Amino acid sequence: MSARGSGWPFVVPTVLLLLLLNIFPLIFSVVMSFSNVSTDNGLKLTEATLANWSQLLHDPNFWSSMKFTVFIVVVGVTGEFLIGLTLALLLWRKIPGGGFFRVLFSIPMMLAPVAIGFMFRMLFNEQYGPVDTILRGLHLPMVSWLSSTTAAPISVLIMDIWQWTPLMFLLLLAGLQAIPEDALEAAQIDGSSGLRVIWDIVLPMLAPISVMAVFLRMVAAFTIFGEIYLLTGGGPGTSTTSTTLLAYFQGFQTFNISYGSTISLALLIFVTGLATIYLSATRLVLRRWTS
Amino acid sequence: MSVRAAWRYIPILAWSFFVGLPIYWMVITAFKDNSAIYAGARWLPWGDFTPTSKAWHDVLGGSASVIGPLEHSLIIATTATAISVFFGSLAGYGLARFPVRLGFMRNDDVSFFIVSQRIMPPVVVVLAFFIAYKYVHLLDSLLGMIVIYTAFSIPLATWFMQSYFKQMPVELEEAAYIDGDNRLMAFLRIALPLTLPGLIATSLLTFSFVWNEFLFAVVLTSNKATTLPIMIAVQQGAQGTNWWNICAISMISIAPMVVVAIFLQKRLVTGLLGGALK
Numbered sequence: 001m002s003a004r005g006s007g008w009p010f011v012v013p014t015v016l017l018l019l020l021l022n023i024f025p026l027i028f029s030v031v032m033s034f035s036n037v038s039t040d041n042g043l044k045l046t047e048a049t050l051a052n053w054s055q056l057l058h059d060p061n062f063w064s065s066m067k068f069t070v071f072i073v074v075v076g077v078t079g080e081f082l083i084g085l086t087l088a089l090l091l092w093r094k095i096p097g098g099g100f101f102r103v104l105f106s107i108p109m110m111l112a113p114v115a116i117g118f119m120f121r122m123l124f125n126e127q128y129g130p131v132d133t134i135l136r137g138l139h140l141p142m143v144s145w146l147s148s149t150t151a152a153p154i155s156v157l158i159m160d161i162w163q164w165t166p167l168m169f170l171l172l173l174a175g176l177q178a179i180p181e182d183a184l185e186a187a188q189i190d191g192s193s194g195l196r197v198i199w200d201i202v203l204p205m206l207a208p209i210s211v212m213a214v215f216l217r218m219v220a221a222f223t224i225f226g227e228i229y230l231l232t233g234g235g236p237g238t239s240t241t242s243t244t245l246l247a248y249f250q251g252f253q254t255f256n257i258s259y260g261s262t263i264s265l266a267l268l269i270f271v272t273g274l275a276t277i278y279l280s281a282t283r284l285v286l287r288r289w290t291s
Numbered sequence: 292m293s294v295r296a297a298w299r300y301i302p303i304l305a306w307s308f309f310v311g312l313p314i315y316w317m318v319i320t321a322f323k324d325n326s327a328i329y330a331g332a333r334w335l336p337w338g339d340f341t342p343t344s345k346a347w348h349d350v351l352g353g354s355a356s357v358i359g360p361l362e363h364s365l366i367i368a369t370t371a372t373a374i375s376v377f378f379g380s381l382a383g384y385g386l387a388r389f390p391v392r393l394g395f396m397r398n399d400d401v402s403f404f405i406v407s408q409r410i411m412p413p414v415v416v417v418l419a420f421f422i423a424y425k426y427v428h429l430l431d432s433l434l435g436m437i438v439i440y441t442a443f444s445i446p447l448a449t450w451f452m453q454s455y456f457k458q459m460p461v462e463l464e465e466a467a468y469i470d471g472d473n474r475l476m477a478f479l480r481i482a483l484p485l486t487l488p489g490l491i492a493t494s495l496l497t498f499s500f501v502w503n504e505f506l507f508a509v510v511l512t513s514n515k516a517t518t519l520p521i522m523i524a525v526q527q528g529a530q531g532t533n534w535w536n537i538c539a540i541s542m543i544s545i546a547p548m549v550v551v552a553i554f555l556q557k558r559l560v561t562g563l564l565g566g567a568l569k
Binding site for chain 2: 005008009011015017025028083086091095101104106107110118119127128130133162225230247257260264268272
């Protein structure tokens with residue numbers, strides 16, 4: 001780093017924009033969560049109250065939405081990582097058709113979440129969708145993909161894995177391609193088997209980018225909204241209501257803006273906590289593993 | 292081909308089927324009408340259903356015209372991308388090259404502050420934005436949408452650009468100083484052009500986020516600034532869902548990105564790598 005004066009002139013515009021457009025709304029949200037907002041005749045906030053937060057703690061809908069969201073985050077992101085890693089390893093070395101598969105495998109992440117939600121609703125349709133037609137053809141039992149409270153969360157999970165495995169795949173493939181050839185050649189001369197090379201050399205070198213990729217996905221998966229909104233609308237019942245969906249319903253369908261803010265802030269607290277734990281834990285593991 | 296290479300195709304083809312089926316279904320549904328949808332699954336155009344271009348007439352100027360939303364989406368996404376990548380590059384450059392201090396905060400703290408904004412769930416700010424926009428009359432305006440998308444894209448843009456600048460050798464800029472450039476000139480003339488792959492990758496990621504985003508759009512727009520995702524969402528109406536329109540609009544909306552992805556396949560991967568490895 002050269003010492004030619006301060007970097008502030010470069011950084012100030014961004015910091016000011018973020019303070020004005022992210023931090024200020026955040027503070028406003030906090031204020032709203034401690035009062036009751038009415039917007040009928042101009043904006044009115046009642047005096048400070050803890051009612052929203054105590055309502056939150058006793059709201060079974062909030063806890064079930066957190067449970068569902070965590071389910072998608074944990075199972076979905078793990079699945080995306082494992083499948084993405086497998087695909088990246090398979091397409092790492094040049095094989096015929098590799099370029100085609102790479103493009104095909106990246107398409108889902110470019111589609112709009114709303115489009116994906118609709119597409120899967122069509123696919124999972126029990127009267128005229130292709131999935132059940134295939135199951136019937138294979139003499140497998142039909143599944144009530146979207147109308148049963150046990151199957152609907154699985155359907156959302158399948159959709160999420162379909163949509164976001166591509167990102168994992170691309171990031172991990174980029175990581176694989178950055179591994180220097182000589183490290184691999186040395187191992188092959190030693191006579192290590194393919195799987196040993198992957199386990200001993202490739203995976204440790206892939207660790208930093210894996211940590212980043214999982215982090216990016218984890219934070220984003222916590223805010224899943226558009227695709228569920230159109231796939232199931234949060235139902236049946238509340239079985240697929242993510243926390244963002246719940247906050248949206250509270251804010252813009254029941255017009256309980258204060259309570260909507262409270263739910264969204266609870267989500268923020270949760271995500272921040274988990275992100276902090278994740279980052280410190282992976283830092284520890286990485287240090288131990290790579291040294 | 293050796294037997295060892297051939298087994299790879301089994302999982303690859305299995306995944307291709309999983310990825311391909313929804314895409315295939317979307318494409319053929321864009322050419323269906325009522326009769327080819329509600330009577331059961333139809334698989335093959337000219338085989339078990341007769342393709343029709345009805346949806347495309349409706350969507351391209353007919354009863355479900357996407358022309359307006361398409362324009363809004365283009366204006367909003369390109370402007371927000373340009374602004375956030377520009378400010379993100381500035382900040383990333385400042386943080387990568389020069390000491391930054393604010394009270395107890397140093398470069399790493401400032402950079403952490405900026406990146407940490409990324410953790411914020413969009414729904415946290417959207418309620419506040421809704422109320423604020425209502426009073427400054429920015430609801431349902433292109434400007435309002437550009438502002439909120441810029442705010443949400445800057446953190447990632449800064450983070451990515453900072454890591455690209457860190458990888459670049461500083462000597463070329465030193466040469467520019469000797470030529471008498473000031474820091475802004477050195478940034479614009481030397482540093483920015485040299486990170487072109489990073490700039491492209493960052494812009495694409497930002498663009499695709501803004502292009503596809505739904506929550507902000509559904510809360511903050513209603514008519515004059517609706518974007519393509521909203522246009523897709525409203526095809527579900529009182530008279531049933533217009534599946535064919537949904538699929539046609541989805542294809543229009545993904546087209547620019549697939550084209551770019553095919554052309555920039557190699558660059559995008561190296562670009563992503565630069566940004567992801569801090």
